[in-house]
Amino acid sequence: MPDEYLCGVIPKTIAALATAKGLGALHVVRVSGPDALRIAQHVFRITGAWTPRKALLGVFCSASGEDLDQGLATWFAGPASFTGEDVVEFGLHGSSYIAEEALNALRAAGAELAAPGEFTQRAFANGKLDLAQAEAVGDLIAAESRAGHELALKQLKGTVSHKLQELRTRLTDFAALIELELDFVEEDVEFAQRDQLLEVLADISAECETMLSTFRHGRAVRDGIPLVLLGAPNAGKSTLLNRLLRDDRALVSAVPGTTRDSVEERFRLGDYVFRLVDTAGIRATEDPVEQMGIARSWTKLAEAHLALVLVDPTQTNADEAQELYRRVRQSNPEAECIVLLTKRDLWGSLEGAGYPEHLAIGPSQDDLAQLEWLLLETIRRNEPKGNVLIANARHAAALEASLESLKRVRSSLELGISGELVAYDLRDALRHLGSITGEVTADDLLGSIFSSFCIGK
Ligand SMILES: Nc1nc2c(ncn2[C@@H]2O[C@H](COP(=O)(O)OP(=O)(O)OP(=O)(O)O)[C@@H](O)[C@H]2O)c(=O)[nH]1
Numbered sequence: 293m294p295d296e297y298l299c300g301v302i303p304k305t306i307a308a309l310a311t312a313k314g315l316g317a318l319h320v321v322r323v324s325g326p327d328a329l330r331i332a333q334h335v336f337r338i339t340g341a342w343t344p345r346k347a348l349l350g351v352f353c354s355a356s357g358e359d360l361d362q363g364l365a366t367w368f369a370g371p372a373s374f375t376g377e378d379v380v381e382f383g384l385h386g387s388s389y390i391a392e393e394a395l396n397a398l399r400a401a402g403a404e405l406a407a408p409g410e411f412t413q414r415a416f417a418n419g420k421l422d423l424a425q426a427e428a429v430g431d432l433i434a435a436e437s438r439a440g441h442e443l444a445l446k447q448l449k450g451t452v453s454h455k456l457q458e459l460r461t462r463l464t465d466f467a468a469l470i471e472l473e474l475d476f477v478e479e480d481v482e483f484a485q486r487d488q489l490l491e492v493l494a495d496i497s498a499e500c501e502t503m504l505s506t507f508r509h510g511r512a513v514r515d516g517i518p519l520v521l522l523g524a525p526n527a528g529k530s531t532l533l534n535r536l537l538r539d540d541r542a543l544v545s546a547v548p549g550t551t552r553d554s555v556e557e558r559f560r561l562g563d564y565v566f567r568l569v570d571t572a573g574i575r576a577t578e579d580p581v582e583q584m585g586i587a588r589s590w591t592k593l594a595e596a597h598l599a600l601v602l603v604d605p606t607q608t609n610a611d612e613a614q615e616l617y618r619r620v621r622q623s624n625p626e627a628e629c630i631v632l633l634t635k636r637d638l639w640g641s642l643e644g645a646g647y648p649e650h651l652a653i654g655p656s657q658d659d660l661a662q663l664e665w666l667l668l669e670t671i672r673r674n675e676p677k678g679n680v681l682i683a684n685a686r687h688a689a690a691l692e693a694s695l696e697s698l699k700r701v702r703s704s705l706e707l708g709i710s711g712e713l714v715a716y717d718l719r720d721a722l723r724h725l726g727s728i729t730g731e732v733t734a735d736d737l738l739g740s741i742f743s744s745f746c747i748g749k
């Protein structure tokens with residue numbers, strides 16, 4: 293074995309099942325590394341020659357050399373492959389037995405089983421993707437809605453990366469001016485006009501802030517928009533949860549206080565996935581368990597982007613409804629709050645009764661459809677403008693850190709503090725921005741990012 297292997301300079305050849313485990317029409321088994329072609333030739337018999345980027349029909353042989361399956365192999369000669377290494381992808385019949393035996397054969401021929409995310413990590417290491425794009429691969433696979441899918445696809449195509457690159461370039465130009473000034477510090481020369489510098493700096497900071505401001509929405513699009521149902525006991529919250537889910541998920545009864553703990557479910561509506569939370573009805577109570585449930589209702593509200601305040605006007609008067617609405621708004625001013633007057637079938641008109649602005653709903657399908665339309669409209673109205681959405685907490689934290697450094701640069705410039713300190717803070721800002729795309733990244737961070745991927749990715 294050559295020394296390079298022992299020193300770990302030449303990467304090992306890895307193999308994994310790229311499709312989900314279990315029964316399916318087909319399975320894809322992926323091999324990547326310097327020995328991929330040799331290993332493939334060992335386990336897969338074809339009649340012609342191995343040609344790159346062609347699906348080759350052949351027979352996959354087990355570790356003991358017996359025919360295992362008839363299938364296809366595609367060889368991507370590095371660096372023109374996903375990982376940048378030699379890659380062979382096998383399309384086999386989708387039995388878990390075949391998948392397992394195929395992996396055994398590949399191991400016997402010299403491949404090692406891949407760690408979670410290792411293919412994507414190699415693509416990153418070989419410059420095929422930057423870190424933000426590599427993370428987008430994971431998001432794309434996990435996306436459950438059109439909006440989530442679009443977000444991940446944009447990030448994979450490099451929208452976030454290009455924007456960051458642009459900011460980094462501007463910041464680097466700016467830093468160059470400052471450093472130049474440093475070189476001539478003896479002569480007391482100022483190459484850059486302070487006013488101009490401050491203006492450029494304000495502009496770059498504003499761009500970072502705009503990006504950062506999209507995080508609240510971006511994260512919700514990626515992870516599900518938190519939507520909370522609140523109201524007095526018996527207002528009809530669990531009934532509405534079941535109707536939105538089209539599922540008999542939560543207990544419904546005429547006894548006030550039926551829901552004691554919060555109930556959370558995801559559902560897709562239009563382009564979005566929502567995280568819908570039904571909560572314990574809010575009232576004054578001596579029951580300690582109910583009190584715990586109600587405390588949880590308020591906690592759930594604190595995390596919500598959308599709060600539906602349900603009021604049954606046959607049980608709750610206008611003043612009480614106004615008071616509840618006020619408490620909800622005060623408790624989470626950032627959340628969009630919609631008041632629903634429920635059980636419309638039980639009452640006639642409430643015009644002039646003094647209830648907060650509301651939508652009236654009853655058991656009809658039309659009422660439900662109208663509510664669903666209103667939910668989507670409210671989300672769309674709050675969508676950040678522009679092409680870039682930040683959805684990843686790591687990216688948001690890096691932007692925040694970068695903004696902090698830029699703030700220090702600004703105050704140093706304003707106070708006329710030495711260029712050396714300014715240059716230091718600028719380098720810091722650049723480093724934070726660069727960490728998003730992985731231009732500057734610690735190994736342990738890479739490990740934690742890629743280990744959250746599944747095997748075969
Ligand atoms: N007539 C009528 N009854 C309704 C409507 N919505 C809910 N109800 C009834 O109102 C009662 C309470 O409904 P729930 O959905 O359990 O109310 P809740 O707000 O979850 O109540 P808690 O869990 O106790 O906080 C049940 O008997 C429901 O069948 C409606 O639109 N019209």
Ligand SMILES: [Mg+2]
Binds near residue numbers: 530543544550571
């Ligand atoms: Mg309930």
